[in-house]
Structures are given as C-alpha cells and as structure tokens.
Amino acid sequence: MEQSWRQAKGLFAALMSAPLIWLVFFFFVPLGIVWLYSFGENRGLIDIAFTGTWSNYAKALEPLYLGIFVKSLWVAALTTFLCVVIGFPVALAITFSPDKWKPWLLLLVMLPFWTNLLIRTYALIAVLRSEGYVNQTYRFLWENASGLMTLIGLQPLGTFQPLELLYNNFAVVLGLVYVHLPFMILPLYSTLDRLDRSLLEASLDLGAGHIRTMFSIVIPLAGAGIASGVLITFIPALGAYLTPDLLGGTDSQMIANVIESQFKRANNWPFGAALCFILVYLTFIGIAIQGLLDSSAKKRGMA
Amino acid sequence: MSDSASVRATPVEKERPVKERPGPLDYMRRWPIQAWLIAVTVFLYAPLISLMVFSFNDSKRNVVWQGFTLNYYAKALTNSSLIEAFTNSIVIALFSTVISVIVGAMAAIALWRFRFAGRTAFDAGMAIPIVVPEICMGVGMLVFFAKIFPWPQGLPWPLNLGAIIIAHVSFSFPFVAVVVRARLASFNRELEEAAKDLGASEWRTLMDVLVPHIQPSLIAGALLAFTLSLDDFVITFFTSGPDTVTFPVKIYSMVRFSVTPEVNAASTILIVVTVLLTFLALKFQGTSALTAGHGPEKK
Numbered sequence: 075m076e077q078s079w080r081q082a083k084g085l086f087a088a089l090m091s092a093p094l095i096w097l098v099f100f101f102f103v104p105l106g107i108v109w110l111y112s113f114g115e116n117r118g119l120i121d122i123a124f125t126g127t128w129s130n131y132a133k134a135l136e137p138l139y140l141g142i143f144v145k146s147l148w149v150a151a152l153t154t155f156l157c158v159v160i161g162f163p164v165a166l167a168i169t170f171s172p173d174k175w176k177p178w179l180l181l182l183v184m185l186p187f188w189t190n191l192l193i194r195t196y197a198l199i200a201v202l203r204s205e206g207y208v209n210q211t212y213r214f215l216w217e218n219a220s221g222l223m224t225l226i227g228l229q230p231l232g233t234f235q236p237l238e239l240l241y242n243n244f245a246v247v248l249g250l251v252y253v254h255l256p257f258m259i260l261p262l263y264s265t266l267d268r269l270d271r272s273l274l275e276a277s278l279d280l281g282a283g284h285i286r287t288m289f290s291i292v293i294p295l296a297g298a299g300i301a302s303g304v305l306i307t308f309i310p311a312l313g314a315y316l317t318p319d320l321l322g323g324t325d326s327q328m329i330a331n332v333i334e335s336q337f338k339r340a341n342n343w344p345f346g347a348a349l350c351f352i353l354v355y356l357t358f359i360g361i362a363i364q365g366l367l368d369s370s371a372k373k374r375g376m377a
Numbered sequence: 378m379s380d381s382a383s384v385r386a387t388p389v390e391k392e393r394p395v396k397e398r399p400g401p402l403d404y405m406r407r408w409p410i411q412a413w414l415i416a417v418t419v420f421l422y423a424p425l426i427s428l429m430v431f432s433f434n435d436s437k438r439n440v441v442w443q444g445f446t447l448n449y450y451a452k453a454l455t456n457s458s459l460i461e462a463f464t465n466s467i468v469i470a471l472f473s474t475v476i477s478v479i480v481g482a483m484a485a486i487a488l489w490r491f492r493f494a495g496r497t498a499f500d501a502g503m504a505i506p507i508v509v510p511e512i513c514m515g516v517g518m519l520v521f522f523a524k525i526f527p528w529p530q531g532l533p534w535p536l537n538l539g540a541i542i543i544a545h546v547s548f549s550f551p552f553v554a555v556v557v558r559a560r561l562a563s564f565n566r567e568l569e570e571a572a573k574d575l576g577a578s579e580w581r582t583l584m585d586v587l588v589p590h591i592q593p594s595l596i597a598g599a600l601l602a603f604t605l606s607l608d609d610f611v612i613t614f615f616t617s618g619p620d621t622v623t624f625p626v627k628i629y630s631m632v633r634f635s636v637t638p639e640v641n642a643a644s645t646i647l648i649v650v651t652v653l654l655t656f657l658a659l660k661f662q663g664t665s666a667l668t669a670g671h672g673p674e675k676k
Contacts, residue, residue, distance in 0.1 A: 094499070315511065
C-alpha cells in the first residue's frame with residue numbers, strides 16, 4: 075500500500091523537492107508569465123505593462139488571424155485523417171504478424187521517429203524541390219515519352235515543367251504526415267494487439283467479409299485507441315512550427331509560425347502570448363474531449 | 378500476455394498442413410496488406426536513404442549521381458562552427474539526461490510511494506509539459522530567460538549552455554517519470570517491507586531494493602531523454618543565443634540557405650548516432666524500449 079507522507083517525512087521531502095521546484099520554477103513560471111503577458115500591452119520597445127486588457131485576444135479574432143487558426147485546425151485534421159488511413163492497415167499488419175517479426179516491424183516504424191525532425195524535414199525538401207528526386211524521375215519519364223512521341227510521328231510533349239511540390243500547402247500536409255505517422259501507428263498497434271481475436275474470428279465465421287469485420291467489429295472495439303492516436307497526432311500537428319516553416323509557402327503559415335514572428339520579428343509579445351494561450355486552450359479542449367470519449371467508452375465496456 | 382500469445386499461435390498451427398491458404402487473421406500474408414506495408418516503408422525510408430546516399434555524391438548540385446566521394450564528410454568535419462554546434466548538442470544532451478533521470482525518477486517514486494494532499498494536482502502538472510505545444514514552451518523559455526532569470530552572458534563553456542540545459546530538462550523529465558512509473562508498477566512492495574524488517578533504513582531500502590529494480594527503466598528513460606534533447610529544435614531555437622548554437626539550430630540555418638551535400642553528410646552522421654542509440658536501447662530494455670514513453674505505458 076501507499077504510505078502516507080507523514081510516515082517518512084524526510085524521504086518524502088527529499089524526493090518531492092527537486093521535481094516540484096523544477097516543475098514550478100522552470101515550467102509553470104515561464105508559462106505563467108506568458109499568460110500574464112497575454113493580458114498586457116506594449117509600452118515602448120521592451121517594456122510591457124500588465125493592464126488586464128483583452129485586446130490581444132480580440133485581435134486574435136480578427137479575420138486574418140482567425141483564418142490562420144481555422145487553417146491550422148484544418149491542416150492538422152487532414153494530417154490526422156491521413157495518418158489514420160495510412161497507419162491503420164500498418165498497425166493491423168503488425169498486430170497479426172508472427173511474434174518473432176513484431177519487434178522488427180515496430181523497429182521499422184520507430185526508427186524514422188527517433189531520427190531528428192529537422193533531418194527528416196530536410197530529407198523531404200531534397201525529394202520534393204524542383205530539382206528533387208521526384209521531379210528528376212518525372213523529367214526522365216517526360217523526356218522519354220516525348221522522344222517516343224516524335225518517334226511514332228506525334229507532336230512532342232513540349233518543354234518540361236517541373237511539378238511544384240514544395241513551398242505550398244500540399245508539402246506541409248505531406249511533411250506533417252511523414253513526421254507524425256509513427257505517432258499514430260504505435261497507439262493503434264497497442265490497442266489492436268489487446269483485441270480479443272475470437273470476436274474477429276466469430277465475425278468471419280458468421281459470414282461477414284474482412285471489410286465488414288473491420289468496420290463493424292475492429293473499429294468500434296479499437297475506438298479508444300484510435301481516439302488516443304488521433305489526439306497524439308493532432309496536438310503536435312496543430313502546433314507544428316518547423317514543417318510549415320521549411321516546407322510551406324507564403325500562404326501556408328500556421329499558428330506556430332505567427333507566434334514565432336510575433337515574438338521574434340514583429341516584437342509584439344502580448345499578442346504572441348495571447349495566440350500562444352489560445353493554442354494551449356485548444357490543446358486542452360482536445361484532451362478533454364478525448365477524456366470524455368475514453369470514460370464513456372469505459373462505461374460502455376462495463377455495462 | 379502469454380494467453381494472447383497462445384491464441385495467436387493457434388490459427389497458424391492449424392493452417393500448417395494446407396500451406397497455400399492463409400489463416401483467417403493472417404493479414405500479413407495477404408497481398409494488399411503486404412503492398413501497403415511496403416509502400417509505407419518506402420514512404421518513410423526513401424527520403425532518409427536518398428539523403429544518406431547522396432552525402433557520398435561527388436557533385437555540388439546534389440541531384441544526379443556523379444561518383445563516390447568522402448569530400449563532404451571531410452568538409453563537414455572541418456567546419457568548425459558545425460563541430461562546435463555538434464559538441465554543444467552532445468554536452469547539452471548529456472547534462473540534460475543526467476538531471477532528467479534523477480529528477481524524473483524522484484518524481485515517479487514520490488508519486489508511486491506516498492499519499493499526500495495535492496497528489497492528483499502534481500500528477501496532472503507533470504503531464505502538462507508532455508502535452509503543451511512545443512512552441513508555447515519555447516516562447517515561455519524565451520520570456521523567462523529574457524525577463525525573470527537572465528542567464529549570465531559570457532560565461533565560460535559549457536556554463537553558457539545552462540539556459541538550454543534547463544529548458545531541455547523541463548520537457549524531458551516528465552517523460553522519464555512516465556517510463557519509471559510504468560516499471561514501478563511491477564514492484565512488489567513486500568520486498569521493501571522485508572528490507573525494513575531486516576533493519577534497513579528508508580534510504581538504504583530505496584537505494585538497495587527499489588533502485589536496482591527500476592534500473593532498466595532508468596536506462597530507457599536516459600536514452601529517451603538523450604534523444605529528446607538531441608532532437609529538439611523549437612524550444613532550443615527560442616533559448617539559444619548566437620554563441621550557443623546547437624546542431625539542429627545550425628542545420629536549420631544551413632537548410633534555410635540551401636540544400637548542400639555537406640548538410641547531407643552532417644545529417645548522416647547524426648542518423649547513424651541515433652540508430653546506434655536505438656539499438657543500444659533495444660539491448661538494454663528489450664523491445665519495450667521501442668515504445669518507451671510513447672506506447673502502451675503512456676496513460
């Protein structure tokens with residue numbers, strides 16, 4: 075049983091001191107100041123007065139910034155959706171693979187995840203840019219096709235136009251999916267692995283096809299795992315900074331990029347702080363929704 | 378675990394005589410799933426492998442294969458600012474790992490062992506650094522070190538890295554605590570009572586009974602903290618100054634400038650380091666290290 079802290083005061087104090095101090099002083103204090111700044115106003119170049127104004131939040135609701143919020147939510151939702159669609163069959167394959175393969179398949183998924191985010195993004199740039207590998211291949215095919223057309227007496231295809239794969243919203247979504255796919259596969263795998271296989275077998279025995287079994291047995295049972303995968307993917311995707319910064323164009327800014335520019339270039343800390351806390355609140359709302367879904371799923375499980 | 382393993386084994390065994398037909402749940406032996414798995418693997422690995430391959434390419438434009446060279450490695454290894462950034466990153470990761478493991482393990486043990494007022498709040502508070510968007514934490518650190526706790530300028534190396542180390546510990550130690558708590562769940566409290574009955578003090582019980590039990594999770598947590606620190610860009614970007622550049626921040630400024638084989642070479646070195654660390658984690662922890670802090674343990 076757990077001890078009451080009174081039974082070993084010395085040990086308790088020794089164990090609690092460092093984590094508590096660190097958490098409060100080096101995490102909650104910094105965030106708290108940002109929170110206070112979000113109600114402040116710029117006075118001069120470096121002074122910020124805490125006036126308790128809501129004007130920063132009001133400014134965040136202007137169409138320009140509201141648009142960026144909506145866009146970020148939309149990009150994060152699309153990324154999450156694609157991750158579910160791409161990741162689910164992978165998780166399924168790992169779950170039902172022979173036991174000795176499982177660790178290796180998991181390693182296959184996790185290895186890119188352990189690789190530096192910046193390096194992965196950079197690798198994508200090299201693939202997508204107009205002299206990148208995709209466009210090189212496309213050009214090769216195009217020129218050969220063009221040559222073939224002249225050979226059989228048709229009009230050649232005209233000059234080669236590289237595909238515009240980089241610096242647009244497509245690149246941002248692709249980059250986010252690339253980066254977050256392992257986040258999705260792991261929780262999906264851990265739920266699917268706990269599923270009662272006899273239910274699936276029963277469904278198949280009773281004549282349902284594989285697709286029908288997926289949609290009416292596996293997905294409802296794995297609901298909680300899917301929800302946690304969605305959350306683990308959606309939150310970092312919503313606050314992504316690096317991917318839209320490096321892969322996006324001028325119109326693919328997300329909230330994090332606006333926050334960064336408010337703090338670094340525009341030097342409007344109070345407004346940046348307000349945007350920051352709206353992002354935090356959105357994150358908490360996401361977690362709360364997931365918590366509700368989770369507890370209602372548990373209740374259904376009990377009944 | 379063991380009974381799900383036996384359930385899993387049955388369909389395979391039943392199917393063994395009829396080799397051609399896969400069992401009903403043998404999804405791995407169905408071609409659409411296999412094709413999907415291969416496609417996803419290519420998607421995940423092709424960019425990284427091409428990056429590594431082209432670091433050996435003897436061409437400045439880095440587009441068409443021109444021949445094998447190690448020039449760009451020589452260039453990257455003689456680029457003093459790159460080396461400095463790399464050393465900074467390693468030193469930061471080492472300090473941050475040691476502090477994170479100690480602080481994280483203390484938090485985990487305190488939460489596991491004691492009942493106290495505000496325990497739920499402390500538990501929830503420890504989860505917040507894990508879920509708060511990186512950008513917000515980065516901004517918080519920027520403001521904190523600019524206004525409240527200015528880190529002294531011009532300190533000798535490596536003390537000038539202090540601000541970054543503090544920031545890294547703040548986001549790493551809650552992850553360590555999660556990993557250690559998962560391991561503590563399997564500890565038999567009677568062992569502790571036995572040690573105390575036999576006359577060991579609280580402190581000796583902790584060090585001689587509990588710590589050896591959680592040692593694998595300490596190693597797993599350390600590797601996790603090390604990777605998190607080495608990997609971090611956003612929070613470091615807001616905390617680092619001109620003379621405290623880390624490897625990701627350096628690569629970022631190079632990437633913004635252009636795509637060069639030198640960046641490929643430097644990245645390849647880091648990828649190799651990461652892969653080695655991952656295998657080290659596997660050796661110490663078995664396969665559960667793969668999912669440490671991200672998988673089933675995370676609640």
